[in-house]
Amino acid sequence: MARATIKQVAEEAEVSTATVSRVLNNTDFVSDEIKERVMAAVNKLNYRPSAIARSLKQDRTYMIGVVVPDISNPYFMGISKGIEDVVGKEGFQLIFCSSDENPDKEKRLLKLMQEKRVDAVVLATSGGNDPAIKQLADSRMPIILVDRKPDSPEAGLMLDLVAEDNTEGASRLTRKLLEDGHKAIGVVNGPTRSSTGRERLDGVRKAMKEYALNEEPIVYNGDFSTEDGIQAVRHFLDADHRPTAIISLNNRMSLGVLLEIVRSGLRIPSDMAVASFGEVEAGPLLKESGIYYLEQRPYDMGIKAGEILLRRIREEAPLLKPAFEIYGTEVKQLN
């Protein structure tokens, strides 16, 4: 029989993993009835905490806080699924908070986390919160950054990071449009207070320079939302120098771009070509659109983040060197 996990004990006893931990470590008040149920489950399943488990701090909440800018974005949910598939086996549950790309809201959420209601924090920062992130890290809360870097490179050196090579990805995507002969390209970017917004725009500019396109692309700075993609297309169609192609720098904005191009009666790609940083789930509803997209690997990123998290939660001293994992992205084309 495979070794029982704390999660199986919790299920058998119909309590949470935190309660099992409290009973076994005798750290907090638990009623006799619950104690009996837990010990019955421990004995029935022949559960023996592993050496690693015994080295766990004893006031675990078994909750991991995930703070992301947009919890309904399938990209962030892909990362979360990967994390959960790793940490769930060890009895940890994820709780999610959405900062809505709002640095003030994110700051409040980080304060909440700091009050030790969770065992670790996963953060995709909206930007502008280096002091709050540093404070959280200084409080010895394990914290891992996903998708987005802090504002200052020094802060970045101290923390675990699992992200993508945004500059290279955006360059590759832009080159596809340039190879097809496009010269007037509209760029739908996210907020430049986020590292993904800054790096992806850099990547677009870099590719345009290689092609000796010295004129600045027409840039619309949105907030990574579907509505921004819609507004960007309206902006481009009204421009004096109307682009022949649009590059949209996240999946949500790309859906908006597609919706508004179709609504305007234009055809993709003959009237307007489209390239998207990230897959658009509904893209295949369009026939022969020739959309270029960067295939991302959020689930793999989540698995890696989960593994780093478990190491951080368990091995508190000596601190490991910060992990720095950068994932590549591949350009694909629809139809």
Add this chain to the structure above:
Amino acid sequence: MARATIKQVAEEAEVSTATVSRVLNNTDFVSDEIKERVMAAVNKLNYRPSAIARSLKQDRTYMIGVVVPDISNPYFMGISKGIEDVVGKEGFQLIFCSSDENPDKEKRLLKLMQEKRVDAVVLATSGGNDPAIKQLADSRMPIILVDRKPDSPEAGLMLDLVAEDNTEGASRLTRKLLEDGHKAIGVVNGPTRSSTGRERLDGVRKAMKEYALNEEPIVYNGDFSTEDGIQAVRHFLDADHRPTAIISLNNRMSLGVLLEIVRSGLRIPSDMAVASFGEVEAGPLLKESGIYYLEQRPYDMGIKAGEILLRRIREEAPLLKPAFEIYGTEVKQLN
């Protein structure tokens, strides 16, 4: 000047609302430095807790747990946005947990909540958890059900509920297809362990009976996911008696249905008509599809749920009569 809220005090002092509450109520250890910051903010903003606020229980966490089957579904996020817009003003933050339509996972999450780490729970149940829900309610945790009812009607009578008239909505949607002359209708349903799965299927059957269609519809029972919509279409296209129309009973499955019909090279609606319980954000990418859909009002439902929540959190005794709010849905057509 408008009266200051506890949230503004928390922001000014750069602490959480829970910390402000602890300082003002003297209920827990807080460092002198933090106390000074909080009191400075209280004085600067001239904050005076209202009568209602003073009647608050003093060990608030200022967190509200939201447990839903699929946190990346825009429908549940619409409800959550409404709740947040009401309770956020009072300093409460939402934390989200995803049960993934898995009753066992939901049960574990409810146990976590019961350990009093949150001030109230919002639940869209995956079904099969009446005992766990009852236990949570018995522990005097304010709990409000959204979108889905408990399994047994008695349990439903005890708890606040904000949901839709699923039976009537599904009947209306089905009638549209019947009025257009369809006789062979494929139904993509969610799991019947959830009340929405049961009620919507009842609604379809009811409408078919009215039209004296006594044969059973072809039903594919999925799990409310996009992948289920894809599988359902494959199932229908292989059936001996291939349907001429498909009714899909949630927005996620509807996207899958559309993707797979397009992938199969069929045209909507001439080869296959489609009706969807809930809006499909990407639906307008299809031209002249004539898709019928039920327009839902998740944001309004969230506002209502938030108002009920605040009353429950504040007025503990005498307990108010359970609220029972049922929202109607309206049939619309694309293009």
